[in-house]
Amino acid sequence: LAKTTQPISMDSYEGQEVNITCSHNNIATNDYITWYQQFPSQGPRFIIQGYKTKVTNEVASLFIPADRKSSTLSLPRVSLSDTAVYYCLVADGRNTPLVFGKGTRLSVIA
Amino acid sequence: DGGITQSPKYLFRKEGQNVTLSCEQNLNHDAMYWYRQDPGQGLRLIYYSQIVNDFQKGDIAEGYSVSREKKESFPLTVTSAQKNPTAFYLCASSSRDRYYNEQFFGPGTRLTVL
Numbered sequence: 001l002a003k004t005t006q007p008i009s010m011d012s013y014e015g016q017e018v019n020i021t022c023s024h025n026n027i028a029t030n031d032y033i034t035w036y037q038q039f040p041s042q043g044p045r046f047i048i049q050g051y052k053t054k055v056t057n058e059v060a061s062l063f064i065p066a067d068r069k070s071s072t073l074s075l076p077r078v079s080l081s082d083t084a085v086y087y088c089l090v091a092d093g094r095n096t097p098l099v100f101g102k103g104t105r106l107s108v109i110a
Numbered sequence: 111d112g113g114i115t116q117s118p119k120y121l122f123r124k125e126g127q128n129v130t131l132s133c134e135q136n137l138n139h140d141a142m143y144w145y146r147q148d149p150g151q152g153l154r155l156i157y158y159s160q161i162v163n164d165f166q167k168g169d170i171a172e173g174y175s176v177s178r179e180k181k182e183s184f185p186l187t188v189t190s191a192q193k194n195p196t197a198f199y200l201c202a203s204s205s206r207d208r209y210y211n212e213q214f215f216g217p218g219t220r221l222t223v224l
Contacts, residue, residue: 032211034211034212036213041198041218041220042215042217042218043200043202043215043216043217043218044153044200044213044215045215046212046213046214049211049212087152089211091211093211094206097143097155097158097168098155098211098213099155100145100152100153100154101152102150102151102152103152
């Protein structure tokens with residue numbers, strides 16, 4: 001399984017764009033990059049998934065460079081409600097289940 | 111509404127007792143998963159099942175057991191062999207159409223051993 005490394009915590013002010021970078025140096029050809037968000041005492045929620053280049057949905061954007069050894073989750077104009085833990089996961093999703101690390105604890109400040 | 115449900119929300123158990131946590135989904139998903147989360151930690155996989163009547167151990171299966179007799183249901187039993195069962199337990203499901211990577215989680219069961 002490809003191991004991921006991401007910052008333990010980040011702080012941001014409301015209205016700013018937040019970028020969380022995840023390193024996955026040994027990502028395999030068949031692996032996808034997936035991000036989840038978790039609020040306290042709740043299960044994680046799928047945010048976005050990508051394979052290469054850029055993916056955008058109504059919640060976030062995911063930037064993946066050509067070598068795919070890292071990825072960046074971008075949250076535009078964060079609000080207090082975006083305070084949560086964000087997990088970066090890498091897996092092919094067929095034969096191996098997802099592995100959740102400790103994630104990045106994002107704190108949004110008014 | 112389609113979704114995944116877990117019951118109960120809170121559960122208290124005396125040492126030495128087995129307890130079963132319920133997980134049901136009506137999303138017609140093929141795969142189901144059980145995770146354990148301790149305070150300030152990430153999720154750790156206990157068991158998962160990608161098809162009825164078949165399941166695989168995750169990273170921390172010791173002291174737990176599961177069954178998958180129906181596609182919609184994946185109950186988890188925490189046995190007395192689990193040395194430190196107090197934790198937040200999360201059940202999830204996913205579809206092979208999304209390469210199993212988009213998992214839908216239930217609200218969780220918080221188990222406390224007294």
